Amino acid sequence: MRSCIPNVLLVSLLSTSAVICSPAPSAPPSKGTTIPLTRRSVHKRSAAEWDEWAVRHREYVTKKYNGQVKSKRASGMNLLTDQDADSDYYGSVAIGTPAVSYNVILDTGSSDLWLASSSCSGCASSSGGGPTSAASNSIPLFDPASSSTFKNLTTPFAIQYASxxxxxxxxxxxxxxxxxxxxxxxxGVCDTANGVLSSPLSGLMGLAWQSLASSKATPVWQTLAASGQWDSGVMGFFLTRFGNDSHAKELEPGGQFSMGYVNDSLYTGSIDYQNVPSDQVAYWTLPVTSLTVQGKSISLPTSGSNQYAAIDTGTTLIGGPSDLVQSLYSNIDGAQAGTGSWEGYWFYPCSTSVSSSISFGGPSWSISPDDFEHTQVDSSGTQCVGAFFEVNTGDNTPGWIVGDAFLKNVYTAFRYSPPSVGFASLSSTALGENGVDGIAPSATIGSPAAVVSSTGKASSNKNDATRSRGFSVQILALVWGAAGGLLLA
Structure with a gap:
């Protein structure tokens, strides 16, 4: 939930060659185009593989939210591990002249864009039978020399990982x-990665606010939203669920990401927007105002960082303060704290269907029992890991990190002005996409309908008669490879 990605045991997800962007129709539809998402199937892991996953996931999320607002990410951005079925979601961007397409994680919990370069040492290597060199062309790498519009700023750039x-x-x-x-x-253009890159990802696109960017650059989405080229200053996410489908293929449709509009066919009723507190505009931060499990309410703080949550598409599970997560699991019969590699996680009987809900100041939104159950961890299928885990964040960062285990249950909108996050109930159209096999979309992007400078100057594409009204981009949800390797650790 990223450009230079960790050492993994992974089977190739997509055709791995970089694709030159093909022309698109000159006039966009009034509501934009729709391109389906993709995710990978669940891999049945060994106990050792699960132990490795648990450690990497816990360390990564802890580091990602450990004081980064205070430091303005001066030490670099931290990315997430790949966290099981329906975990990370990624889409296509095209960079350079001529434009070449790359798969990047779409992450509302960070703000930098970065890619692995053609000179990246170890970027195309992995263990367990994966690609071993850049020559294998398994991972599209950005070649600055091939782009006539590239400018080398020579400023150092660093990304810190758990690994x-x-x-x-x-x-x-x-x-x-x-x-x-x-x-x-x-x-960022990465030239060393120490074996942290795996097919088919070439990088990451951060979708949070500029104050989090280690590059200090205005994020692409923020430039576009401020330019006036969007029909509406909003981004929309719909994420599908395949984690409960044991027959899912290696790649499946994963949902939709839109810029400049929300897709009203994917939700019912209205979107309930809650404003990001004015002193919290860095992450997409909302207060957690209620949390229930098995019909019982958890007592929540009303002051301090532990009252807030970051809404993060780049996190699989839901992290929270230790005392509150412990209180949550006390309402589930038979729940017990994990130890060793599983410290910070909680087990509960798989035979128990857990009902839970969360509110951010508006309606209370339910979390499906299928999403509360992260995975089974024993061969008998009696012990399951819950989606909520303990995480200790920095003093000036949100105490809760609300990821895809929740976001798969709602349509989510991120609004530019006023800064706010909105949720809506999924429509029957959206719900009908869960568990439905499909063909993985290719990593291509058509000709742009609107052109904006990073300084904010905007102009329409000469082939378009009207300004762009918003488009959707394919998103791919990335999970475990067949060998059980972790991504983005």
Missing amino acids: GQATGTLGQDTVQVAGFQVSDQTF
Whole structure:
């Protein structure tokens, strides 16, 4: 839930060659185009593989939210591990002239864009039978020399992981995403990764606010939202569920990400928007006002960082303060704290269907028992891991990290002005996509309908008669490979 990604045991997810963007129709539809998402199937892991996953996941989320607002991410951005079925979601961006398409994680919990470069040492290597060199072309790598619009800023850039660090320099180039183009966009170009990159991902696109960016650059989405080129200053996410489908294929449709509009066919009723507190505009932060499990309410703080949650598409599970998570599991018969590699996680009987809900100041939103059950951890299928886990964040970061285990249950909108996050009930159309096999979309993006400079200057594509009204981009939910390797650790 990212450009230089960790050492993994992974089977290739997609066709791995970089794709030159093909032309799109000159006039976009009034509501934008829709491109389906994709995710990978569940892998039945060994106990050792689960132990490794648990440690990496806990360490990564803890580091990601450990004081980064206070430091303005001066020490670099931290990315998430791949966290089981329906975990991370990624889509396509096109960079350079001529434009080449790359798969990147779409992460509302960070703010930098970065890619692995063609000179990246170890970027195409992995263990367990995966790609072993850049020559295998299994991971599209960004080649600055192939783009006539690339500018090397020579400023150092570093990304810290639980398992290592990816480093490089900052550059500028033309970036296309979801039918829009930003020129002179600053992004990280990684030339070392220490074996932290795996197919089919080439990088990460952060979708949080500029104050989190280690590059100090304005994120692509924020430039677009401020430019006036969007029909509406909003981004929308719909994430499908395949984690409860034992027959899911290696790649499945994963949902939809839109820029400049919300897809009203994917939700019912109205979107309930809750404003991000004015002193919390960094992450997409909301107060947690109620939390229930098995019909019982958890007593929540009304002051301090532990009252807030970051709404994070780049996190699989739901992290929270230790005392509150412990209180939550006390309402589930037979629940017990994990130990060793599973410290901070909680087990409960798989035979128990757990009902839970959460509110952020508006309606209370239910979490499906299928999403509360993260996975079974014993061969007999009696012990399950819950979606809520204990995490200790920094003093100036939200105490809760609300990820995909919740977001699969709602349609989510991230609004530019006023800064706010909205949720709505999924429509029958959206719910009907859960568990339905489909073909993985290819990593391509058409010609942009609107062109914006990173300085904010906007112009319409000469082939378009009207400004862009918003587009959707394919998103791919990335889970475990067949060998059980972790991504983004």
